Amino acid sequence: MSYTLRGRLESRFAALALPLAAACLVAAALGEWWPVGLAAAMLAVAVGIDLVYHPLLRYQPGWAALPLGLLELGVVMAVVLGYGTQAPLVVALGLFAAAWVCAQLLGHALLPFWRLSYAEDGGELGRRGGALAAAAVAAPLAAAGGLWYAHLPPVVHLAAGVHQGPLVIDRREKLVGDAGAVVRGGIVVAHKNVEISHVTVVGGVNGITVDGMRGVVLDHVTVIRPQLDGIHVRGQAITIKHCNVDMRGVPYGQGIDISYNMDTGETMVSHCTVVGGQEGIVTHSSSAMLEHNRVERTTMRGISMTEMSMGGVMHNTVRDAKGIGILCGDHSMCMIDRNDVAGTRVDTVGGDRERAGYGLVVEFGADADLGRNDLIDNPATLGVFVGSLVHWQH
Amino acid sequence: MERVAVVGGGLAGFVAYLTLLRGGLDPEEIVVFGTDPDPAAAWRRRAAAIRQTHMRSESDGHCLPSSFPGLAVREARRRRSIVPLARSVCDRYHATVPDFLEHVEELRVSSGWSPRPARIERIAPVDGGFELDGFGTFRRVLLATGHSGIATPEELRDDPRAVHSYEPHDYADSVCVVGAGLAAATEWLNALAGGSTVISVRRREPVRRPLNVPRPYLTRRGLASFHRSPPERRAAALRELLAPSYPPGKSWDEPLAHAADAGRFRVEAAVNGADQVVCATGFVRGYGNDPLLRRLVEEHGLETADGRLVLAADSTVPSLTDETRTLAVAGVAAQMAYPAADTLAGARYAAHSFLRRCRTR
Numbered sequence: 001m002s003y004t005l006r007g008r009l010e011s012r013f014a015a016l017a018l019p020l021a022a023a024c025l026v027a028a029a030l031g032e033w034w035p036v037g038l039a040a041a042m043l044a045v046a047v048g049i050d051l052v053y054h055p056l057l058r059y060q061p062g063w064a065a066l067p068l069g070l071l072e073l074g075v076v077m078a079v080v081l082g083y084g085t086q087a088p089l090v091v092a093l094g095l096f097a098a099a100w101v102c103a104q105l106l107g108h109a110l111l112p113f114w115r116l117s118y119a120e121d122g123g124e125l126g127r128r129g130g131a132l133a134a135a136a137v138a139a140p141l142a143a144a145g146g147l148w149y150a151h152l153p154p155v156v157h158l159a160a161g162v163h164q165g166p167l168v169i170d171r172r173e174k175l176v177g178d179a180g181a182v183v184r185g186g187i188v189v190a191h192k193n194v195e196i197s198h199v200t201v202v203g204g205v206n207g208i209t210v211d212g213m214r215g216v217v218l219d220h221v222t223v224i225r226p227q228l229d230g231i232h233v234r235g236q237a238i239t240i241k242h243c244n245v246d247m248r249g250v251p252y253g254q255g256i257d258i259s260y261n262m263d264t265g266e267t268m269v270s271h272c273t274v275v276g277g278q279e280g281i282v283t284h285s286s287s288a289m290l291e292h293n294r295v296e297r298t299t300m301r302g303i304s305m306t307e308m309s310m311g312g313v314m315h316n317t318v319r320d321a322k323g324i325g326i327l328c329g330d331h332s333m334c335m336i337d338r339n340d341v342a343g344t345r346v347d348t349v350g351g352d353r354e355r356a357g358y359g360l361v362v363e364f365g366a367d368a369d370l371g372r373n374d375l376i377d378n379p380a381t382l383g384v385f386v387g388s389l390v391h392w393q394h
Numbered sequence: 395m396e397r398v399a400v401v402g403g404g405l406a407g408f409v410a411y412l413t414l415l416r417g418g419l420d421p422e423e424i425v426v427f428g429t430d431p432d433p434a435a436a437w438r439r440r441a442a443a444i445r446q447t448h449m450r451s452e453s454d455g456h457c458l459p460s461s462f463p464g465l466a467v468r469e470a471r472r473r474r475s476i477v478p479l480a481r482s483v484c485d486r487y488h489a490t491v492p493d494f495l496e497h498v499e500e501l502r503v504s505s506g507w508s509p510r511p512a513r514i515e516r517i518a519p520v521d522g523g524f525e526l527d528g529f530g531t532f533r534r535v536l537l538a539t540g541h542s543g544i545a546t547p548e549e550l551r552d553d554p555r556a557v558h559s560y561e562p563h564d565y566a567d568s569v570c571v572v573g574a575g576l577a578a579a580t581e582w583l584n585a586l587a588g589g590s591t592v593i594s595v596r597r598r599e600p601v602r603r604p605l606n607v608p609r610p611y612l613t614r615r616g617l618a619s620f621h622r623s624p625p626e627r628r629a630a631a632l633r634e635l636l637a638p639s640y641p642p643g644k645s646w647d648e649p650l651a652h653a654a655d656a657g658r659f660r661v662e663a664a665v666n667g668a669d670q671v672v673c674a675t676g677f678v679r680g681y682g683n684d685p686l687l688r689r690l691v692e693e694h695g696l697e698t699a700d701g702r703l704v705l706a707a708d709s710t711v712p713s714l715t716d717e718t719r720t721l722a723v724a725g726v727a728a729q730m731a732y733p734a735a736d737t738l739a740g741a742r743y744a745a746h747s748f749l750r751r752c753r754t755r
Contacts, residue, residue: 002616007615058616061485065483
């Protein structure tokens with residue numbers, strides 16, 4: 001077929017209509033968005049690649065659908081992986097294969113049979129056909145959009161004033177605190193995809209507890225003097241941004257403690273301020289990116305990435321930490337760059353050499369890529385202990 | 395007034411008739427004028443004369459109104475094999491001539507094809523239609539008059555050794571084949587297979603391509619620039635596009651190479667003393683050789699270029715077509731609208747355009 005550009009696109013839309021609809025149905029059935037993301041990626045790649053094919057392929061023999069399909073599959077996979085769409089591989093491949101078969105059946109049989117002049121029109125479907133194809137693509141996307149909108153979590157406003165906790169959130173919702181809204185006794189997130197913003201938590205065993213719930217977002221939350229951790233996360237990745245954690249007077253708790261989520265995606269902690277506590281921000285066996293945070297006056301370490309964690313510690317400010325400013329420890333792999341650590345104090349208790357007021361410590365088999373960190377104003381700048389490796393990036 | 399007339403009962407007329415039926419016209423609304431009840435009669439004779447075994451057309455080589463399902467599907471069903479379909483997808487499917495003719499016969503019977511036996515000599519435009527030689531007035535008329543006759547080089551007209559490739563013939567011991575297109579190539583192989591020595595006489599080296607014209611010219615993509623060109627440039631383009639050609643491939647090249655090695659095949663510049671001269675020189679070209687078209691051009695001053703009738707992109711005659719009536723052309727005379735008009739794909743192109751006009755009631 002010698003496609004015209006319009007014909008190529010209209011044929012493509014017609015061929016993708018069914019897979020798009022199927023993806024929307026699967027998404028609705030599963031309550032997951034990856035089928036729609038996958039189908040949207042297929043559509044975007046298809047349109048993009050058609051624009052590339054058009055000037056290159058004046059005639060496209062039928063057999064070319066196989067190598068071109070494989071090429072397209074590669075691009076779709078790259079896009080899906082690039083965007084982090086969490087689609088099961090087998091299902092994703094199945095959807096792509098079904099779409100490919102659908103396109104072949106349509107292009108070689110159904111469209112030429114339905115539209116007499118399909119071949120000589122270069123794949124164009126005529127005024128009605130083109131509109132129909134576009135509508136067939138638009139409809140599932142619109143339906144997906146509608147479904148998405150309809151499934152947006154309810155927004156619950158927490159009125160100004162003090163609310164006695166602990167507050168347990170056991171459904172998907174967006175909890176938004178009005179100015180002056182305070183929960184006393186902590187918040188426990190017991191459902192996935194919960195978002196909490198502009199809420200102040202005072203006290204509680206932990207200020208905010210998230211145990212095994214995915215897709216949780218904490219935005220502009222403030223935690224004041226819990227008994228243990230300020231924000232306590234286990235077993236799932238989380239997004240925490242613009243938070244304030246006041247741990248002053250809490251001798252054994254961590255400001256933000258994120259543990260055991262290595263295989264659940266990447267945690268992001270950014271633009272948070274932690275004051276006091278043992279460790280300001282700590283990860284154990286987790287994948288995390290800690291950036292643009294400020295940590296002050298901790299009694300053990302400012303920021304720790306340890307126990308085979310993996311991730312980045314970037315653009316953070318650590319002040320007046322006792323013993324160690326930033327730690328990459330215990331077989332973790334850390335990218336540590338553009339941090340500013342100052343005022344670290346020597347911890348003389350116990351005679352631990354690692355706690356001699358280092359701005360940055362890499363220890364116990366850890367592997368750290370170090371960039372341009374400002375460690376000057378500390379009793380000691382960098383300590384590397386017990387089989388650890390340091391790579392200099394600059 | 396009967397609505398639609400098809401002048402010409404050959405394959406182009408037959409394709410148009412089937413297309414009109416598929417498009418929803420009643421058989422009673424369509425009158426076909428032809429001289430032979432078999433739409434493939436002329437084609438059959440020519441194919442038999444050159445001993446053609448397979449269609450040059452690929453999946454489009456059939457008379458159905460849509461390109462799918464074609465003969466590949468039919469053969470796949472019959473053989474219970476997907477091989478014909480796979481070959482079709484790879485542009486490697488060529489139906490056999492017997493299969494094609496059998497299919498034509500099936501369609502002829504099932505479609506109720508029954509041309510009115512008449513040769514239309516004159517078409518007179520009247521208000522809202524065309525008067526056809528005393529057979530009535532029709533709003534929509536498709537002229538599918540076919541080739542006007544075989545072309546024999548002037549210098550060979552009186553040569554007793556000469557025979558046209560489209561006339562029945564056997565082969566002498568030495569055969570000179572004049573021409574370089576598909577018919578000539580077929581004659582080379584047939585004569586060699588029959589034990590003859592073959593001399594190829596040609597003015598230019600044949601183009602090797604699968605179809606009569608480059609593939610983009612079969613669709614709107616290639617046709618768009620062709621249609622935009624002024625008539626003289628279109629005519630010049632046709633001279634290039636329609637240069638003699640035959641498909642590439644080992645099935646053509648190997649027998650010729652072996653024969654050349656054995657001294658049984660050679661190319662020469664002029665007809666020599668061979669026992670037989672086969673003129674694979676195709677058909678006479680241009681509207682002037684068709685009495686109906688010539689009269690139409692002369693009486694109505696229709697635009698022509700390089701001996702060809704100038705047509706609109708949809709194969710209609712511009713000066714005789716308007717909202718109330720349509721005069722369209724199919725077959726070889728429609729090459730100014732569709733370079734491969736003398737193929738089955740070309741017949742389908744003209745028929746589709748004509749159907750769109752007929753749907754404008």
